[in-house]
Amino acid sequence: MNLIKSISTEAAQAAKKLALLTTNEKNQVLTDMAKAIRSKAAEIIKANEADLAAARDNQLSAAMIDRLTLNEERINAMAEGIETIVELADPVGATRDMGVRPNGIKISKMRVPLGVVCMIYEARPNVTADAGALCFKSGNGVILRGGKEALKSSLAIAEAMHEVLTQHGLPKALISVVPDPDRGLLMELMQQKDYIDLIIPRGGEGLINFVTENSTVPVIQHFKGVCHLYIDKDANLDKAIALLLNGKTQRTGVCNALEGLIVHQDIAAQFLPLAATELAKHGVKINACANSVQYFDGATELADNEFGEEYLSLEIAVRQVADFAAALEHIDRFGSHHTEVICTENQQTATLFQRSVDASVVMVNASSRFSDGSELGLGAEIGIATTKLHAYGPMGLESLTTEKFLVNGEGQTRQ
Numbered sequence: 001m002n003l004i005k006s007i008s009t010e011a012a013q014a015a016k017k018l019a020l021l022t023t024n025e026k027n028q029v030l031t032d033m034a035k036a037i038r039s040k041a042a043e044i045i046k047a048n049e050a051d052l053a054a055a056r057d058n059q060l061s062a063a064m065i066d067r068l069t070l071n072e073e074r075i076n077a078m079a080e081g082i083e084t085i086v087e088l089a090d091p092v093g094a095t096r097d098m099g100v101r102p103n104g105i106k107i108s109k110m111r112v113p114l115g116v117v118c119m120i121y122e123a124r125p126n127v128t129a130d131a132g133a134l135c136f137k138s139g140n141g142v143i144l145r146g147g148k149e150a151l152k153s154s155l156a157i158a159e160a161m162h163e164v165l166t167q168h169g170l171p172k173a174l175i176s177v178v179p180d181p182d183r184g185l186l187m188e189l190m191q192q193k194d195y196i197d198l199i200i201p202r203g204g205e206g207l208i209n210f211v212t213e214n215s216t217v218p219v220i221q222h223f224k225g226v227c228h229l230y231i232d233k234d235a236n237l238d239k240a241i242a243l244l245l246n247g248k249t250q251r252t253g254v255c256n257a258l259e260g261l262i263v264h265q266d267i268a269a270q271f272l273p274l275a276a277t278e279l280a281k282h283g284v285k286i287n288a289c290a291n292s293v294q295y296f297d298g299a300t301e302l303a304d305n306e307f308g309e310e311y312l313s314l315e316i317a318v319r320q321v322a323d324f325a326a327a328l329e330h331i332d333r334f335g336s337h338h339t340e341v342i343c344t345e346n347q348q349t350a351t352l353f354q355r356s357v358d359a360s361v362v363m364v365n366a367s368s369r370f371s372d373g374s375e376l377g378l379g380a381e382i383g384i385a386t387t388k389l390h391a392y393g394p395m396g397l398e399s400l401t402t403e404k405f406l407v408n409g410e411g412q413t414r415q
Contacts, residue, residue, distance in 0.1 A: 008195035010173035015141035023090040034079040036160040047156035063253030063312035068123035078129040084379035105409040113139030115197035122203035125153035130380035132175040138400035148181035190215040224310040225255030226336040232344035233266040256371040288318040308334035337386040339371035360393030
């Protein structure tokens, strides 16, 4: 049996053993995994340094290197994410009553694992811990296929988790890492529809398109994160500046960073000079519409069709709009269904914005940087779905399960 077929079949078999564990047993394993990751931080960082050296030699982008980088703080955050998952309710086995039919049969639905989840990702070694823990608690086996740029880091993290699985008498195949980044193996992996139930790619738009176009397994799509902040005419300017700076400058190479700023024309003359001053302090490159370019030194003027870029750097697109409807139109045209933010003190406008905008996360007076599984109470996320089947937005435990019907009768037969 070849490598990919072996990994896939073993993961499917291992998942069946996981279904027999109680919530308490799963939580104890996860608690031990968090401890193991902390205790092996030095080994993980050493492996990561090798990945980083190769990444620099290959001249990967600053955004890619930022995602790839691990340090004590980020490793501790991985462990904390697992510990948060321990505290969350286990969705597996949860039931909801669907009522009693006229013939007396009782209908309910129960949450069950998907089976085997395959993660395909680039320079995101933290996915190894996040996906491993989320899939384990939700009763799924997971196959992790990271890119070559993160392979050593991913293997080091997986090794810590494998030691815990072995200590608890569980198969390592529950959290499998494909040890070879060969693209031919990736193609083969995406054809394992008999063993893999869902593929979740995390990375650039090119990777998402490649997986979507070539997989015979269902795919959860997470396209680019073109997130906007709309400054309404009724905005508090102090809040607006804080949301802008946090969303754009705190961490630029992530999908929940701001890429677009939309400003209502009635407040533009007040807000844009403030924004120009603050963004200049952080060295943010400005691309602006014809009505806004005058407020920024050295700004590049954008044509109407040049918005919608995912910069993943200290760069942002600025557009002034005539009214609320024009802001919605801009988001609808250039957004990526990821995260959209409004800054306003008008509750009616805020409510209308949240109801009208088609995005997986819609925020009022809160930074786009909160669009993250851990920040939204999911412990960690396995991905952010920007399409709507079967999940939308950051995916946590419940998104890794489905429901089956339970029917209970007393001998009824259909007439």
